[in-house]
Amino acid sequence: MKKLNRKNLHFENKLPIKIIQFGEGNFLRAFVGYAFQQLNKKADYNAGIAVIQPIEKGLVNVLNKQDGLYTLFLNGVKNGKEIQTKEKITNVVKGINPYTNFKEYLQLAKEEDLEFIISNTTEAGIAFDASDSPNMEPPNSFPAKLTLLLFKRFKHFKGDSKKGLAIIPCELINYNADNLKDIILKYTETWKLGENFKNWIIKHNTFHNTLVDRIVPGYPKDQIEKYNTQLDYQDDLIVTAEPFFLWVIEGGDTLKEKLPFDKTDLDVKIVNNMQPFRTRKVRILNGAHTAMVPFSILYGNSTVKETIENDFTGKFIKKAVYNEILETLDLGKEELQSFADEVFDRFRNPFIKHNLSSIALNSISKFKVRVLPSLLKYIELNNKIPVHLTYSFASLLRFYKGDWNGNKLPIQDSHEIIDAFSKIWTLTNTSKITKVVLKNQDFWGQDLNLIKGLPQAMTSALEEIEQNGIEQGFINFKKKFK
Secondary structure, three states, rough: EEEOHHHHHHOOOOOOEEEEOOOHHHHHHHHHHHHHHHHHHHHHHOOEEEEOOOOOOOOOOHHOOOOOOOOEEEOOOOHHHHHHHEEEEOOOOEEEEOOOOHHHHHHHHHOOOOOEEOOOOOHHOOOOOOOOOOOOOOOOOHHHHHHHHHHHHHOOOOOHHHHHHHEOOOOOOHHHHHHHHHHHHHHHHHOOOOHHHHHHHHHOOEEEEEEEEEOOOOOOOHHHHHOOOOOOOOOOOOOEEEEOOOEEEEOHHHHHHOOOOOHOOOOOOEOOHHHHHHHHHHHHHHHHHHHHHHHHHHHHOOEHHHHHHHHHHHHHHHHHHHHHHHHHHHOHHHHHHHHHHHHHHHOOOOOOEEHHHHHHHHHHHHHHOOOOOHHHHHHHHHHHOHHHHHHHHHHHHHHOOEOOOOOOOOOEHHHHHHHHHHHHHHOHHHHHHHHHHHHHHHOOOHHHHHOOHHHHHHHHHHHHHHHHHHHHHHHHHHHHHH
């Protein structure tokens, strides 16, 4: 089988470097690499990517051996139909490891066509490291590395206002670009890089908060032979992902002109404020995940797909989303329903095995952020409890008892939370258990006993679960509180 390189596949024309991408992992290759390839194909964008390995160990050597080429397989469900496609990604011009070739990394600052910095260095990547200095080759942190690159560009182009960059981090933290900008400015002050450089950063570079959404399982290790049979070349960087794609970027008309994604089929939203879209994702996608986990595990399911396809648990989660969560959100009804439809297509994806136990990590804090706001808003709007979200909440409390029908439950949380529930479940009175849990402000940020009707409903739900099991318990509970 022939090797994957530009000569063998006749992709010998290299593109001008418009994008520096910090991160060579699965997500960026299946998301950013794919997005700019669509721009190149649909909008004659002519953009190449220089990939930077952000930590000492990584995949840049493998990427360079393949001349930046790799294959993306998209597997999933869209509008109820299974989709399987593959595409060669051809827009990576070079990969650089700054730990072995720092000078080559800094040379990128001189690229005339450079317009964008894009990153995904994990949530821990956007952080200030006090041990970093401007003399290190390279500094430890991603923001420190980026600061030196920007400083090099500032000096090379003599502070030219037209040579500033659009910086678009994709790390999964809220206000990711704002945080990154603050850290860069902190390095600028700490390292005494000068007021002129600081002003150039502030006035002539733009920082764009983002929301990214695509499930990327990555290299299909367990099924690699199946994928290899679909290729006539050897690819050591095969990456798999779902078809769903969403990129929300804060920006105005200037950014829309720079990134003409409207000429592609990709769902890229350049908006003044991304927070409503973040809330939509957190409440619907993440909220549905979190709401289903304890309820579905206690019922006897083991995966997300199994949960959605089961007649009882599937209807339960759909009603929790469509009848309760959507009602609490501010975006247009059609847009919310369309997003929810896509979410359920994603949940049914037969190519991704998403175990409920793997989503169970830190379920208390997740429920507080992802589900509780919808539950409380519903009560505020309707002056009654949402029966599905409330029953899910009660299932969460029962889940943290730790065992069910003689089986150990997959609780994964801090010692403090696990110890707290161990003490709570020594109580024998269900009403007392509910009261103590709802009162714990470390869990919920407030005393939920003060929410009208909630303590009584939670007590009733817990009693039904204990006495009648998940399904019959819910039928009985629903009759009392609908």
